[in-house]
Amino acid sequence: MELDPARRERILDAAAKLIVANGLQCSMAAIADAAGVATGSIYNYFKSKDDLIRGVYARLATTVAAHLIPSPSDPGGPRERIIRYIYDYIDFIWQDRQRALLFEYLSNVPLISGEELNAIFDEVTQYSVGLMSTAKAEGLLLDLPSSTMSGYIGGGIRNTLKWRRFNPAPLSDRERDEIALMSWNAIAVSPARAMSSA
Numbered sequence: 001m002e003l004d005p006a007r008r009e010r011i012l013d014a015a016a017k018l019i020v021a022n023g024l025q026c027s028m029a030a031i032a033d034a035a036g037v038a039t040g041s042i043y044n045y046f047k048s049k050d051d052l053i054r055g056v057y058a059r060l061a062t063t064v065a066a067h068l069i070p071s072p073s074d075p076g077g078p079r080e081r082i083i084r085y086i087y088d089y090i091d092f093i094w095q096d097r098q099r100a101l102l103f104e105y106l107s108n109v110p111l112i113s114g115e116e117l118n119a120i121f122d123e124v125t126q127y128s129v130g131l132m133s134t135a136k137a138e139g140l141l142l143d144l145p146s147s148t149m150s151g152y153i154g155g156g157i158r159n160t161l162k163w164r165r166f167n168p169a170p171l172s173d174r175e176r177d178e179i180a181l182m183s184w185n186a187i188a189v190s191p192a193r194a195m196s197s198a
Contacts, residue, residue, distance in 0.1 A: 003044060003045060007035075007037060007041070007045070008045045008055075010035040010036065010037065011031065011032075011035045011037060011042055011045055011046070011052070012052075012055055012056055012059050013035070014031045014032075014034035014035035015031045015035075015052055015053070015055075015056050016056050016059075016060075016098070016102050017034065017098065018030055018031055018034060019053075019056065019102065019105065019106075019111075020098065020101045020102050020105050023105075023109070024049075024053075024111060028042055028049055028052075031052070050112075053111050053112065054112060054116065054120070056102075056106075057106060057111075057112060057116075057117070057120050057121075058120055060099070060102060060103060060106065061120045061121045061123070061124060063099070064092065064103075064121070064124050065123045065124050065127075067088055067091075067092040068085060068088050068089060068092060068124060068127070068128070069123065069124065069127045070084065070088075077138075078131070078134045078135035078138050078140055079135065079138075079140055081131055081134075081135075082131055082132070082135055082140075082141075082184070083180065083184065083195065085128065085131060085153075086153060086157070086180045086183045086184060087176070087180055089153065089154060089157050090157055090161070090176055090179055090180060091176075093157055093158055093161045094161055094171050094176075097165065100158070100161065100162070100165075103158065104158060104162060107155075107158070125147075125150070128150040128153075128154070129146045129147050129150050130146075131150070132146035132147075132149045132150050132187070133146040136149075139189060140188060140189060140190075141187050141188060141189060142187055142188070142189060144187070149186075149187045152186060152187070153183050153186070153187065156182070156183060156186065157179060157183060160179055160182075161179075177194070177195045177196060178195075180195040181193075181194065181195040
């Protein structure tokens with residue numbers, strides 16, 4: 001039987017929204033109802049609820065990678081690439097509130113093992129840690145573990161924007177620059193006074 005990719009995406013969308021709203025208490029029947037499909041048809045796409053949850057993680061990881069990992073031909077040295085990464089991370093978290101809530105929920109309440117989580121997000125992790133390692137080797141960053149700096153930047157941006165969302169006003173360019181400046185200064189050997197996207 002040929003499976004419909006659009007239906008699979010609807011199922012993943014519904015699962016993501018219900019996980020954010022209700023945690024794992026959401027049933028397969030509720031997910032099917034929200035996706036507009038028969039409950040039994042979910043099992044054509046996902047073997048179990050655990051498999052569906054892995055699908056939600058995998059789709060999120062693919063989306064993160066598409067937003068944060070530039071083309072290898074993108075110009076710029078290590079400093080410019082980290083600054084671009086910081087701005088891209090800010091934009092990624094700010095642009096889609098539902099996606100940010102899902103990312104926050106899945107980060108705080110892992111629904112799969114650490115090994116699976118690492119494997120699913122490996123592409124993004126390898127890119128960000130490599131970025132920090134290269135900049136550290138050039139003497140641009142503090143002598144701290146690259147994975148710690150990468151995690152600190154991502155967690156700091158997510159947490160800052162989570163609380164900022166209580167203010168209904170759009171995120172201003174000035175606020176965006178301030179968050180980027182704080183992120184850079186947290187890891188840089190030479191703190192900056194101002195920041196603008198590379």
